[in-house]
Amino acid sequence: MRYKCIIEYDGTNYYGYQRQPERVSIQEVFENALKIICKEDVKSFASGRTDAHVHAKGQVLHFDSDINMKPESWKKALNSLLPEDIHIKSIEGISDDFHARFSVKSKEYRYFINIGDYDVFFNNYTAYFKDLDIDKMKEAIKYFIGTHDFTTFSRFVEKKDTTRTITDAYIIEHGRFLEITFIGDGFLKYMVRIMVGTLIDIGLHKKKPEDINHLFEAKNRRLTGRTASPNGLYLWKVNY
Amino acid sequence: MRYKCIIEYDGTNYYGYQRQPERVSIQEVFENALKIICKEDVKSFASGRTDAHVHAKGQVLHFDSDINMKPESWKKALNSLLPEDIHIKSIEGISDDFHARFSVKSKEYRYFINIGDYDVFFNNYTAYFKDLDIDKMKEAIKYFIGTHDFTTFSRFVEKKDTTRTITDAYIIEHGRFLEITFIGDGFLKYMVRIMVGTLIDIGLHKKKPEDINHLFEAKNRRLTGRTASPNGLYLWKVNY
Numbered sequence: 001m002r003y004k005c006i007i008e009y010d011g012t013n014y015y016g017y018q019r020q021p022e023r024v025s026i027q028e029v030f031e032n033a034l035k036i037i038c039k040e041d042v043k044s045f046a047s048g049r050t051d052a053h054v055h056a057k058g059q060v061l062h063f064d065s066d067i068n069m070k071p072e073s074w075k076k077a078l079n080s081l082l083p084e085d086i087h088i089k090s091i092e093g094i095s096d097d098f099h100a101r102f103s104v105k106s107k108e109y110r111y112f113i114n115i116g117d118y119d120v121f122f123n124n125y126t127a128y129f130k131d132l133d134i135d136k137m138k139e140a141i142k143y144f145i146g147t148h149d150f151t152t153f154s155r156f157v158e159k160k161d162t163t164r165t166i167t168d169a170y171i172i173e174h175g176r177f178l179e180i181t182f183i184g185d186g187f188l189k190y191m192v193r194i195m196v197g198t199l200i201d202i203g204l205h206k207k208k209p210e211d212i213n214h215l216f217e218a219k220n221r222r223l224t225g226r227t228a229s230p231n232g233l234y235l236w237k238v239n240y
Numbered sequence: 241m242r243y244k245c246i247i248e249y250d251g252t253n254y255y256g257y258q259r260q261p262e263r264v265s266i267q268e269v270f271e272n273a274l275k276i277i278c279k280e281d282v283k284s285f286a287s288g289r290t291d292a293h294v295h296a297k298g299q300v301l302h303f304d305s306d307i308n309m310k311p312e313s314w315k316k317a318l319n320s321l322l323p324e325d326i327h328i329k330s331i332e333g334i335s336d337d338f339h340a341r342f343s344v345k346s347k348e349y350r351y352f353i354n355i356g357d358y359d360v361f362f363n364n365y366t367a368y369f370k371d372l373d374i375d376k377m378k379e380a381i382k383y384f385i386g387t388h389d390f391t392t393f394s395r396f397v398e399k400k401d402t403t404r405t406i407t408d409a410y411i412i413e414h415g416r417f418l419e420i421t422f423i424g425d426g427f428l429k430y431m432v433r434i435m436v437g438t439l440i441d442i443g444l445h446k447k448k449p450e451d452i453n454h455l456f457e458a459k460n461r462r463l464t465g466r467t468a469s470p471n472g473l474y475l476w477k478v479n480y
Contacts, residue, residue, distance in 0.1 A: 010360040055361070084363045120250040121295070123324045125361060 001066065003074060004094040007059045010085040011230070012124045015052045017059070026050075026086060030061070033081035037074075038065055045100045047107065047238040051190070053230040055125070057110075058089070060238040062100040098240070106167065108183045108237040109192045111228060113200075116176030126177065127196075127232035132203030134173065140202045140209035141169045141180070143216075144195055151219040153195055154188035155227070162188060171199075181236070190227055197226030241306065243314060244334040247299045250325040251470070252364045257290045257299065266290075266326060270301070273321035277314075278305055285340045287347065287478040291430070293470040295365070297350075298329070300478040302340040338480070346407065348423045348477040349432045351468060353440075356416030366417065367436075367472035372443030374413065380442045380449035381409045381420070383456075384435055391459040393435055394428035395467070402428060411439075421476070430467055437466030 007030070015023035019031070027044065034042045046061040069077070075091045082088070097103075114126040115134075122128070147165040154162060166184040173179075180199065182192055198215070201207040207225065215223055247270070255263035259271070267284065274282045286301040309317070315331045322328070337343075352366040355374075362368075387405040394402060406424040413419075420439065422432055438455070441447040447465065455463055 008360050010363065085360050087358055087360050118327055120248050120325050120327045121365060123250065 002062055002064050002094050002096050002098060003071065003091055004060065004062050004098060004100065005078075005091045006089045007056065007061060008087045008089050009056050009059065010124075011050065011053045011055045013085060016054070017046055017048075017050045017056075026056075026059075029083065029086055030078075033078050034063060036081055037077050038067060047100050047104050047235075048187075050235050051193075051230050051233075053124075054233045054235065055231075056235040058108075058237040059235050060100050060240075062094065062098060100238075103240050104186070104238055106183055106185055106239045107187060107235065108181065108239070109187065110182075110234045110236045111180040111192065111196045112232045112234070113178040113180070114176055115178050124231050127200075127229050129200060129203070132178070132200070133205060134171065134178065134203065136205070136209060137178075137180075137199045137203045138171050140199055140212060141171055143209060143212035144169045144182070148216050149219055150188055150191055150216075151221060152215045152223050153191050153198070154221065155190035155194070155224070164188065164191070192233060193228045193230065194224055194226075196228035196232070200228060201225050242302055242304050242334050242336050242338060243311065243331055244300065244302050244338060244340065245318075245331045246329045247296065247301060248327045248329050249296050249299065250364075251290065251293045251295045253325060255292045256294070257286055257288075257296075266296075266299075269323065269326060270318075273318050274303060276321055277317050278307060287340050287344050287475075288427075290475050291433075291470050291473075293364075294473045294475070295471075296475040298348075298477040299475050300340050300480075302334065302338060340478075343480050344426070344478055346423055346425055346479045347427065347475065348421065348479070349427065350422075350474045350476045351420040351432065351436045352472045352474070353418040353420070354416055355413075355418050364471050367440075367469050369440060369443070372418070372440065373445060374411065374418065374443065376445070376449060377418075377420075377439045377443045378411050380439055380452060381411055383449060383452035384409045384422070388456050389459055390428055390431055390456075391461060392455045392463050393431050393438070394461065395430035395434070395464070404428065404431070433468040433470065433473060434464055434466075436468035436472070440468060441465050 009026050014026050017026045019025050019027040042063050044061045044063040071091045075088050078088050112126040114122045114128045144166050149162050150164050151162045164186050168183040171180050254266050257266045259265050259267040282303050284301045284303040311331045315328050318328050354362045354366040354368045384406050389402050390404050391402045404426050408423040411420050
């Protein structure tokens with residue numbers, strides 16, 4: 001039986017989603033909980049990695065198990081074993097055709113910036129910038145929409161195909177918070193944080209909105225500017 | 241010259257305000273920053289302690305220094321040396337008559353409970369309870385207002401005088417959050433957390449509002465019920 005989980009985590013204390021030696025990851029903590037229930041190692045598959053200290057409101061993963069338990073019981077059992085900063089929001093039985101990574105249709109990331117007074121309580125959960133020109137940022141973000149080669153907006157060549165499609169991108173002001181949303185078919189390593197970093201530079205009048213087109217054309221990772229900090233970034237939703 | 245500071249901190253990673261051996265405190269971190277500026281040990285005096293993992297929106301402290309710097313420069317210098325979870329909100333020169341602890345007229349504490357869905361991002365900053373009878377809690381909190389012997393609502397006999405006056409106490413619902421406010425001339429150790437714990441028991445129908453009067457009369461610490469967790473508690477404001 002295959003199970004699909006929607007999982008939420010506060011990434012502050014974790015070195016990213018993916019299991020790695022000597023540093024605590026979400027995957028390791030999740031699979032440790034799974035192992036206690038299943039009494040054997042069970043592999044889980046997520047929609048993709050998130051970087052160190054990045055958060056998730058709606059990461060999706062799947063795993064297979066023959067244990068005869070209702071989804072609601074799986075949820076209770078897992079949540080009782082998980083630490084307070086990782087939480088299963090929902091769990092459901094799903095067809096074997098489903099794969100948390102390969103079945104992804106689109107992903108939504110959101111990035112939050114505190115543009116009001118500095119506040120210690122938002123520090124792990126938002127970036128902090130003053131005097132951003134929000135109108136310029138709203139003008140600039142439209143340049144990212146569409147199908148582009150995102151080489152300039154990624155950190156390492158990990159994939160040969162650096163073309164991605166962003167179907168929507170917009171900025172909303174919620175009082176003291178700026179919420180920046182990107183929806184697309186896939187995102188390269190650091191891509192959201194580099195796009196946000198570029199928007200911040202534009203908000204600070206260090207770049208212009210139309211510079212984004214030149215950066216796309218250059219296809220040059222050396223022109224990559226600011227990478228926004230991980231604490232403001234949330235994997236918000238994965239669509240299948 | 242005496243300086244009065246209003247200081248905000250996220251208590252998650254600290255073992256309380258007061259300096260103690262081998263465990264990191266707000267006071268130690270603040271005085272370390274002060275020492276770098278003053279090039280000597282300088283003692284600071286706060287309005288009172290806060291317990292491990294308790295937060296402050298408006299803790300007040302004072303210190304003396306002969307260094308000739310404007311308050312705004314003190315603020316910048318200290319904030320540049322303090323970690324991101326401790327922040328000086330304001331600093332002003334003040335008369336030598338002022339003492340952060342002995343001049344206190346009243347203090348305001350607030351306690352936050354998430355009564356909506358569990359959310360990992362609120363975990364360090366709110367308690368979490370479902371199905372609380374809020375009307376009963378609102379009825380109950382009024383019993384705390386006035387001058388009482390708070391023996392039953394404190395943890396240790398540290399002061400001979402256990403009489404305190406609560407001038408106002410009320411509960412406000414903000415969407416998914418319950419905000420419980422206590423304003424009074426002083427609070428015994430764990431007093432706010434024990435009062436909130438009692439309100440939670442009343443919200444869960446384990447106690448009745450009128451039980452508070454019996455608990456006051458009993459003056460018996462063994463009858464102290466639930467102590468609410470520190471993560472929901474904020475020293476909100478100190479009045480002089």
